[in-house]
Amino acid sequence: MAHTYATDVLVAGAGPVGLTAAAELRRRGVSCRIVDRLPARLPFAKAVGIQPRTLEVWDRMGLARAAMEAAVPMRGQYLYVNGAEQPRIDLSVPPEVPYGFAALPQYETERILDEHLGRFGTAVERGTELVSFSQDADGVTCRLRNPSGAEEEVRTRFLMGCDGAHSIVRKGLGLTFEGGAFAEEYMLADVRVDWDLPPGYAMRAMHTDSAGAVDDVLVCIPLPGRGRYRMSMMVPPELSTAGRTEAASDGVAHGLQSGRGPEQADIQAVLDRLSPKPTTAFGIRWTSVFRISHRIVDRYGDGRVFVAGDAAHIHPPTGAQGMNTGIQDAWNLAWKIALAVEDGAAHPGLLASYDAERRPVGEEVVGRTVRHAVEGMENDPDDPATLMLREAQLLVGYRGSPIVDPAGEGRGPRPGDRAPDCEGLTGPIAGYPLRLYDVLREREHVLLLYGAGAGAGLDRLVRTARESSGSRLEVCVVLAPDADAEAGADAGTEADGTMLPVYVDSRGEFARLYGAGEPTAFVIRPDGYLGARLSPPDPQALAAHLAAVFATGSGD
Numbered sequence: 001m002a003h004t005y006a007t008d009v010l011v012a013g014a015g016p017v018g019l020t021a022a023a024e025l026r027r028r029g030v031s032c033r034i035v036d037r038l039p040a041r042l043p044f045a046k047a048v049g050i051q052p053r054t055l056e057v058w059d060r061m062g063l064a065r066a067a068m069e070a071a072v073p074m075r076g077q078y079l080y081v082n083g084a085e086q087p088r089i090d091l092s093v094p095p096e097v098p099y100g101f102a103a104l105p106q107y108e109t110e111r112i113l114d115e116h117l118g119r120f121g122t123a124v125e126r127g128t129e130l131v132s133f134s135q136d137a138d139g140v141t142c143r144l145r146n147p148s149g150a151e152e153e154v155r156t157r158f159l160m161g162c163d164g165a166h167s168i169v170r171k172g173l174g175l176t177f178e179g180g181a182f183a184e185e186y187m188l189a190d191v192r193v194d195w196d197l198p199p200g201y202a203m204r205a206m207h208t209d210s211a212g213a214v215d216d217v218l219v220c221i222p223l224p225g226r227g228r229y230r231m232s233m234m235v236p237p238e239l240s241t242a243g244r245t246e247a248a249s250d251g252v253a254h255g256l257q258s259g260r261g262p263e264q265a266d267i268q269a270v271l272d273r274l275s276p277k278p279t280t281a282f283g284i285r286w287t288s289v290f291r292i293s294h295r296i297v298d299r300y301g302d303g304r305v306f307v308a309g310d311a312a313h314i315h316p317p318t319g320a321q322g323m324n325t326g327i328q329d330a331w332n333l334a335w336k337i338a339l340a341v342e343d344g345a346a347h348p349g350l351l352a353s354y355d356a357e358r359r360p361v362g363e364e365v366v367g368r369t370v371r372h373a374v375e376g377m378e379n380d381p382d383d384p385a386t387l388m389l390r391e392a393q394l395l396v397g398y399r400g401s402p403i404v405d406p407a408g409e410g411r412g413p414r415p416g417d418r419a420p421d422c423e424g425l426t427g428p429i430a431g432y433p434l435r436l437y438d439v440l441r442e443r444e445h446v447l448l449l450y451g452a453g454a455g456a457g458l459d460r461l462v463r464t465a466r467e468s469s470g471s472r473l474e475v476c477v478v479l480a481p482d483a484d485a486e487a488g489a490d491a492g493t494e495a496d497g498t499m500l501p502v503y504v505d506s507r508g509e510f511a512r513l514y515g516a517g518e519p520t521a522f523v524i525r526p527d528g529y530l531g532a533r534l535s536p537p538d539p540q541a542l543a544a545h546l547a548a549v550f551a552t553g554s555g556d
Contacts, residue, residue: 004155005139005155005156005157006033006154006155006156007031007032007033007154007156008025008030008031008032008156008157008158008341009021009022009025009030009031009032009033009156009157009158009159009160009337009341010032010033010034010035010130010140010142010154010156010158010159010160011025011032011033011034011035011160011162012034012035012036012130012159012160012161012162012163012167012168012169013034013035013036013161013162013163013164013167013309013311014034014035014036014038014041014110014114014124014126014162015036015106015110015162015164015309015310015323015326016047016106016109016110016113016309016323016326016327017162017308017309017310017323017326017327017329017330018034018036018160018162018163018309018330019034019110019113019114019116019117019124020061020113020327020330020331020334021034021160021162021308021330021333021334022034022117022122023061023113023116023117023120024061024330024331024334024335024338025334025337025338026117026120026121026122027061027120028334028335028338028444029338030337030338030341032122033122033125033154033156034117034122034124034125035124035125035128035129035130035144036124036125036126036127036128037127037128037129037130038126038127039126039127039147040126041107041110041111041114042106042107043107043285043286044105044106044107044188044190044286044288045105045106045107045188045190045223045230045285045286046105046106046188047106047109047317047320047322047323048103048104048105048106048221048223048230048320049074049101049102049103049221049319049320049323049324050067050071050074050101050102050103050104050109050320050324051101051320051321051324051391051392051393052093052097052098052099052100052101052392052393052394053324053328053392053393053394053396053418054324054327054328054393055067055068055098055099055102056098056099056421056437056528057327057328057331057527057528059098059099059437059441060437060440060441060528061116062116062441062442063112063113063116064099066112066115066116067102067104067109067112068099068102070104070108070112070224071102071103071104071108071224072102072103072104072199072200072222072223072224073100073101073102073103073200074091074100074101074102074103074200074202074221074222075090075091075101075198075200075201076088076089076090076091076200076201076202077089077091077201077202077203077204078197078201078202078203078204078276079203079204079205079206080203080204080205080206080274080276081205081206081207081208082206082207082208083276085276088201091388092388093388093389093392093394094389096420096421096422096423096509096513097392097394097420097421098421098435098437101392103221103222103223103224104224105190105223105224105230106323108224109323125146126147127146127147128144128145128146128147129144129145129168130142130143130144130163130168130169131143131144131145131151131168132168132172133159133169133172133305135159135303135304135305137303139155139156139157139158139304140155140156140157140158140159140304140305141153141154141155142154142155142156142159157304157341158304158305158306158337158340158341159304159305159306160305160306160307160308160330160333160337161173161305161306161307161308161311162307162308162309162311162326162330163311164309164310164311165293165310165311165314167307167310167311169305169307169311170297170307170311170312172305173301173302173305173307175297175298175299175302175307176297176298177295177296177297178295178296178298179293179294179295179296179314179366180293180294180295181291181292181293181294182291182292182293182294182316182373184234184235184292185234185235185289185290185291186232186233186234186235186289186290186291186292187231187232187233187234187235187261187262187266187267187270187287187288187289187290188230188231188232188286188287188288188289188290189230189231189232189233189262189267189281189284189286189287190223190228190229190230190231190284190285190286190287191228191229191231191267191281191282191283191284191285191287192225192226192227192228192229192281192282192283192284193220193227193229193271193275193279193280193281193282194227194279194280194282195227195275195277195279196277197220199222200222201222202219202220202221202222203218203219203220203229203276204217204218204219204220205217205218205274205275205276206218206274207273207274216234216270216273216274217232217233217234217274218231218232218233218270218271218273218274218275219231219232219233228283231267231270232290232317233262233267233270234270235262235289236266236269261286261287261288261289262287262288262289263287264281264282264284266287267281267284267287268280268281292315292316292317292373293314293315294314294315294316294366294369294370295313295314295315295366296312296313296314296359296362296363296366297311297312297313297359299355299359300312300329300354300355300358300359300362301351301354301355306333306351306354308326308329308330308333308358309322309323309325309326309327309329309330310322310326312326312329312358312359312362313325313326313362313365313366314366315365315366315369315370316369316370316372316373317369318369318372318373318377319368319369319372319377319391321365321368321369321391321393322365322369324393325361325362325365325393328358328361328393328396328527329358329362331527332354332357332358332527333354333358335444335525335526335527336350336351336353336354337351339472339549339550344551345470345472345550345551346549346550346551347403347547347548347549347550347551348551349402349403349548350403350549352402353401353402353403356398356401356402357398357401361396368390394418395418396418397416397417397418397529398416398529399414399415399416399417400416401416402548403531403548403549404416404529404530404531404532405531405532405533405545408533410515411515412513412514412515412516412533413513413514413515413530413533414530414533415530415531415532415533416529416530417529417530418528418529418530419436419440419522419524419528419529419530420436420513420514421435421436421437422435422436422505422509422510422512422513422514423435423507423509424505424506424507424508424509424510425438425439425478425503425504425505425506425510426503426504426506427501427502427503427504428502433506433507434503436510439476439501439503440524440528443474444472444474444526445469445472445473445474445523445524445525445526445549446473446474446475446476446523446524447461447465447473447474447475447476447521447522447523447524447542448476448477448478448521448522448523448524449461449475449476449477449478449519449520449521449537450478450479450480450505450510450511450514450516450519450520450521450522451478451479451480451516451518451519451520457537460539461475461521461537461539461542462475462500463539464539464540464542464543464546465542465546467543468542468543468546468547468550469546469549469550470550472550473523473546475500475501476500476501476502476503477500477501477502477503478502478503478504478505478510479502479503479504479505480504480505480508480511481504481505481506481507481508481511483504516535518535518536519535519536519537520533520534520535520536520537521533521534521535521537521538521542522534523542523545523546531545531549532545
């Protein structure tokens with residue numbers, strides 16, 4: 001029976017998470033509408049920190065350059081306790097990681113994503129609110145209210161709830177949102193100061209009482225512009241919103257609160273108490289009061305409806321994990337929905353892997369940020385290098401997922417791990433080496449064959465890749481550093497004369513970072529994670545892996 005849909009996917013909420021989802025769907029040719037109840041983007045520097053992993057995501061999306069040109073680097077943090085300087089924290093990542101830490105106000109993140117979405121002919125429908133929805137086996141019926149107050153019924157294949165901590169989609173699905181709220185309230189301000197703190201460094205100043213408990217705090221995160229910071233401070237009693245917040249309607253006390261925002265005198269009073277050097281606040285662009293809760297849903301979706309970002313998990317802003325985690329929720333789900341939209345293309349269990357992969361990540365982030373907020377990051381049990389990689393979100397992985405192979409043992413990344421970048425890939429034409437991420441950019445599902453020889457074995461692998469994925473799996477060959485030009489040409493030539501892309505691992509970085517000492521096949525998913533690692537490359541094992549993702553053919 002044929003079904004009529006107004007659009008393939010409706011995305012509710014046009015913050016960074018919803019914009020990421022819509023852009024990734026449209027990039028893959030999926031029809032999509034994105035609605036937001038607000039009449040315009042908010043000019044607030046709410047979420048600021050951009051993690052290296054998010055910049056890797058934006059690289060694949062084609063946004064990294066625009067983001068880097070608008071952002072400022074985050075080099076580290078100065079820490080003061082009761083006026084005494086503590087050891088400085090420097091933010092760094094291993095040399096093979098292509099991007100460092102950055103700071104970008106949320107309104108700029110949304111602008112860049114919004115403009116990127118516009119390139120696909122899709123604009124946010126502002127002032128349009130999702131009122132209710134119902135779903136059946138074939139689709140979702142959504143009721144929207146537009147700026148004039150008129151209501152519209154929209155039939156869609158899928159609904160993505162990226163509509164924040166007070167999510168209509170989460171409530172409509174009846175998901176639980178267990179957790180609690182912190183008693184403290186905070187002032188936020190986008191403000192300039194005239195101190196000489198080195199550019200690119202945050203500053204955290206705390207005061208502790210006689211028992212060692214923190215009773216006053218000032219956190220300053222650099223923003224683009226000379227001397228400009230996003231500051232957070234404890235709220236004085238006269239600005240408290242306790243007992244009169246929007247949390248009364250749904251029990252979720254999280255986010256910007258209504259009521260009088262801090263004024264310059266309120267901010268200056270905190271600076272006078274806690275700034276390590278005398279300084280003056282000026283040039284205020286925005287202030288607000290902020291409440292923090294920690295909650296997570298019991299599941300990330302039901303049937304054809306899903307939640308992502310703050311609709312699924314909220315937690316303290318410690319370590320700038322929230323927006324970045326939400327963006328990666330959308331990044332994980334969008335390619336799966338895009339495949340599911342193609343009739344007969346996706347394995348029936350593919351969409352269920354969204355909850356299996358992302359909810360454990362959300363649980364870990366909520367637990368870690370709450371622990372850091374209460375105990376301080378300096379008391380984290382991880383060694384400093386591991387902590388840095390975890391905060392950078394480079395250790396997020398999906399081992400044990402139903403759509404990745406068992407992890408196994410050995411050197412290098414295993415199935416479910418992030419596929420690392422590397423340098424030194426050379427080809428027969430370009431006079432400069434490429435990074436692996438250059439090769440992966442604008443590709444979806446990729447089969448990387450390392451050290452694969454020519455002949456019948458290569459042909460069987462390539463044929464299996466195409467038949468088992470419905471020709472959606474692209475094949476690239478990476479040769480060892482000592483491969484000569486003639487061997488390279490042979491390795492990339494199929495029996496019918498078709499040429500595959502061939503690169504030489506000229507510096508040996510691919511072999512080192514991937515732990516590849518013998519012929520190995522790596523299946524890299526559209527979100528940059530390894531789905532399978534096959535050594536030796538085996539067509540039957542490849543077909544078995546692809547059968548968990550695609551619903552076409554059985555391969556060779």
